[in-house]
Amino acid sequence: MPKLPILKPRKVSKALERAGFILARQKGSHRIYIKDRLGVMIPYHNKDLKPKTLKHIIKQSGLEIEEFIKLL
Structure with missing residues (x-):
């Protein structure tokens, strides 16, 4: 398993959008x-x-760590 990079939330959001996720809502400082x-x-x-x-976010998304890193 590759070592997870330290990322800003904006970069993680962009990777999820590339994977087909859509911003449903935002409440306070959390985006869903x-x-x-x-x-x-x-x-x-x-x-x-x-x-x-970050590992928990990747697990919630159903992606593998390697897949997620390629989306960055």
Whole structure:
């Protein structure tokens, strides 16, 4: 398994959009993306996402880590 990069939420959002996710709504500093029946919540602020948080986002999206990294 490749090491997860430290990313800004904006870059993660763009990768999810390339994977076919659509921004459903935003509440406060969290954005919720949907695709089919999958929902992914991203904390959207100026801080970097920790690798553990990024891993959880990737797991929620149903993508493999390698697939996600290719979308960046």
